[in-house]
Amino acid sequence: MANFFSNLFSKQSKSVLGIDIGSSSIKMVQLRKKGGHAILETYGELALGPYTGKPVGEAVNLPLEKIIEAINDMLKEKEVNITTRVSGIAIPFASSLMAVIEMPAVPQKQLAQIVPLEARKYVPVPISEVALDWYIIPQEKNLADKSVQKETEKRLEVLIVAIHNDTITNYKTIIDKTFLDTSFFEIEIFSTMRSILDQEVEPAMIVDMGATSTKLYIVEKGVLRSSHMVDRGSHNITGEISKSLGISVEDAEYLKREKGLLGSVNGIDVKNVASFTLNYIFSEASHVVLAYQKKYGKNVSKIVLVGGGSALKGIVDVAKTNFQTEVVAGDPFSKVVAPAFLEKVLRDTGPEFAVAVGVALRRLQELN
Numbered sequence: 538m539a540n541f542f543s544n545l546f547s548k549q550s551k552s553v554l555g556i557d558i559g560s561s562s563i564k565m566v567q568l569r570k571k572g573g574h575a576i577l578e579t580y581g582e583l584a585l586g587p588y589t590g591k592p593v594g595e596a597v598n599l600p601l602e603k604i605i606e607a608i609n610d611m612l613k614e615k616e617v618n619i620t621t622r623v624s625g626i627a628i629p630f631a632s633s634l635m636a637v638i639e640m641p642a643v644p645q646k647q648l649a650q651i652v653p654l655e656a657r658k659y660v661p662v663p664i665s666e667v668a669l670d671w672y673i674i675p676q677e678k679n680l681a682d683k684s685v686q687k688e689t690e691k692r693l694e695v696l697i698v699a700i701h702n703d704t705i706t707n708y709k710t711i712i713d714k715t716f717l718d719t720s721f722f723e724i725e726i727f728s729t730m731r732s733i734l735d736q737e738v739e740p741a742m743i744v745d746m747g748a749t750s751t752k753l754y755i756v757e758k759g760v761l762r763s764s765h766m767v768d769r770g771s772h773n774i775t776g777e778i779s780k781s782l783g784i785s786v787e788d789a790e791y792l793k794r795e796k797g798l799l800g801s802v803n804g805i806d807v808k809n810v811a812s813f814t815l816n817y818i819f820s821e822a823s824h825v826v827l828a829y830q831k832k833y834g835k836n837v838s839k840i841v842l843v844g845g846g847s848a849l850k851g852i853v854d855v856a857k858t859n860f861q862t863e864v865v866a867g868d869p870f871s872k873v874v875a876p877a878f879l880e881k882v883l884r885d886t887g888p889e890f891a892v893a894v895g896v897a898l899r900r901l902q903e904l905n
């Protein structure tokens with residue numbers, strides 16, 4: 538896509554790479570630290586559909602060799618000009634299992650023993666087959682009703698995160714075969730939170746619209762509270778445009794990306810056609826918001842849209858009408874320094890790179 542500053546800065550500081558292997562495309566973002574800032578060096582995207590005879594924009598389930606081939610292609614791509622292998626890689630939410638469980642308020646040491654036992658109830662495979670991680674969700678200190686506070690103090694909410702060992706083995710194979718110098722794998726939610734969120738105190742919902750699925754995360758005070766997946770995404774919209782307008786999937790994808798919800802062909806508005814998918818996704822999201830509000834008695838006061846699907850022109854307004862609350866397009870590049878001439882393109886295509894930017898930011902932090 539762009540190779541702006543490789544000659545501009547001297548080579549003394551280290552560059553790092555954030556890698557996001559999505560179901561429809563791979564994204565990479567290369568950053569470098571200078572004077573306490575994260576500087577954008579280059580970024581790019583490679584569609585995976587064509588690796589199995591499918592169009593750009595379609596989600597595919599590629600065998601490991603094809604993913605390795607695609608990453609190697611991208612690392613060699615002259616136009617993107619990635620110059621480092623120092624990296625981190627995001628793991629798809631779908632390859633993880635997360636749940637919030639309630640535990641008695643016992644000392645940390647004891648908790649470390651009982652959490653894995655309790656986690657067995659939520660993890661559908663033997664616990665020995667997964668890498669298990671967990672953390673305590675901080676409790677509300679200032680509940681008005683003291684009796685409620687007493688009650689809640691006896692229980693802890695613990696977020697458990699499990700990743701199957703086979704998934705980790707696959708990612709290790711990927712780094713071996715691509716000669717990447719990768720220091721961590723991170724579930725994509727945490728990467729997105731790092732690049733997207735500022736200091737929001739009130740609960741916010743992140744909506745990551747990919748090709749065939751949409752991920753919903755509720756985050757409060759920087760802590761992940763709830764996560765869901767909806768089995769519809771932006772490629773469903775392409776399919777509907779193609780069917781309703783009687784055009785090829787490729788043409789429908791082009792129309793969607795060029796005109797977005799403002800497009801219209803022979804009197805048929807893309808907005809109407811897309812509303813099947815958008816209404817479905819947004820109503821699922823509203824259910825999640827309502828359930829959260831009911832459980833915790835707190836409003837979700839902001840919705841942040843990310844993922845390629847959120848680059849759809851006009852989507853923010855439709856979402857605002859649906860949620861009746863503040864809706865913004867996520868701007869992951871706002872935490873990095875980039876040349877002014879890229880400002881608009883980064884704002885438009887930015888939401889797609891939320892995961893990759895977040896991974897790169899973490900890798901950069903590790904250098905210190």
Ligand SMILES: Nc1ncnc2c1ncn2[C@@H]1O[C@H](COP(=O)(O)OP(=O)(O)OP(=O)(O)O)[C@@H](O)[C@H]1O
Nearest residue numbers: 559560561562594747748771772844845846848849
């Ligand atoms: N400018 C655009 N306007 C509308 N839709 C777009 C635009 N750019 C990309 N998309 C759509 O975004 C989708 C891909 O989004 P994204 O790259 O976030 O998915 P992914 O990360 O590969 O998928 P997942 O995270 O679900 O595995 C595709 O369906 C594509 O058509």
Ligand SMILES: [Mg+2]
Nearest residue numbers: 559560747844
């Ligand atoms: Mg994605």
